Amino acid sequence: MSTQKPGIPKGTRDFGPVETARRNLIFISISNVFEKYGYVRIETPSMEYLDTLLGKYGEEGDKLLYKILNSGDFLSGLDQKELSSGDSNSISLRIAEKGLRYDLTVPFARYVVQHQHEIVFPFKRYQIQPVWRADRPQKGRYREFCQCDADVIGSDSLFNELELIRITDEVFERLGIKVKIKLNNRKILAGFAEYIGYPERLTDITTALDKFEKAGVENVKLELQEKGIKNEAIQELERILFLQEEEKLMKPDRLKTLLRDTRTGLLGIEELTTLLEYCGQLRLRASLEFDLTLARGLNYYTGAIIEVTSADVEIGSLCAGGRYDDLTGIFGLKNVSGVGISFGAERIYDVMLQLNLFPKEIPGSSKVIFVNFGEKEAIHCIGLLEKLRDAGIAAELYPDPAKLKKQLAYADARNVPFVALVGGDEIRQSVITLRNMSTGTQEVFTIDKLKEYLIHNA
């Protein structure tokens, strides 16, 4: 038999004890904050019907969906003509009806509609689960990663946006990461598109604008040209871009004059100024910026959009979100608006690792290991272990009667602070010899004294 090489799919990772403990720290911090603001936790299945997922993330997003092959004879419904057509895209939809979730927002919208009669609105839920994207992995990008989402659905109020900004700030404060919160509003972007005469090209225009910071004005203009936007229109847009620097000051007055003839644009500015006014009531640690080039690719956003980046590490956004006015409409529930944010656990992990923000402790091993001197002695130790564990002390017995040297080395390697030695002498005298692994000193205890000693020596 030939042995197979172990390995995991590209873009996925194993998490050892140390990594798991650290990730848990992130999850616990985030969920504690979410709960502090009244959000309740739900979970949804890893897989959804492709109908639910498709068409919600744009054309690119659809390509990045993992599809699950139907069970049984999945080719039976296809005729030879279709099979030989070579159109893998349409064939894939015939042989796969389920897919892995791409984010937590769309499954949540589905959940809300499906359970609308059990839900009390406004519904504030959070969700911490992995999502999958068939992307090509690179720095800060994985094919399987965990998102931590908080959403409010069933309320138009901008106080929800405010609350999410408050939450974001608190999460990163707890984790010790300095961040920049960037804000914009999809309605303002729609105003741009209308202003330059291309209201229907919103997506093209916003994705080009999104590259402003990274690629520069010239590249943005080039891309828009390639997409067939007229030069005069591009120049108009450029004028808006020059406002970027002063708009960071959070006084979108000039913008208001510029967009005075576009209704949605004005509405967006109105929303943004109100939100910024509310934010003035908060004492945020993060820096808050109005960034009119912030676009966000996801199709379903209609109002506020928010993106959070690390002030110290370049790794893309750590957290992003926005308002979606009609995500539930596709599933048959009209006029329900929602707003939410999503924290990317993987990137937060990577940033914290790079900035050395994790505590040094090695995670949860036993406080004491009992040496195994042989079957008779080991059986005696079982009773002692019961008493320690009843007192809440993590304790274990080395399973094999190995050489003492090996058992001590094992305790050492696992960072167990104490080793209990119970051989023939100890059993006769009803005592336990306890070795302190950091000092190398040994003391003799009765079981009751030992219990007390271990409780008080953390």
Add this chain to the structure above:
RNA sequence: GUGGUCGUAGCUCAGUGGGUUAGAGCGCCAGAUUGUGGCUCUGGAGGUCGCCGGUUCGAGUCCGGUCUUCCACCCCA
């Protein structure tokens, strides 16, 4: 999907213009020390040099293909 990059022991990596038996550090196992870990010393195990093919008397080394890793673009947490 496009472009580049990497692959040698469990891990991190050396390996000359192709040349006999492919190395180091760390880790692992054993002994020095039969109930005492970390430090030290001694010895040992462990490799189809990613895979397939080609050039050559001879390939870890050169060429082609393929897979994998990482990075950039697109897009995104």
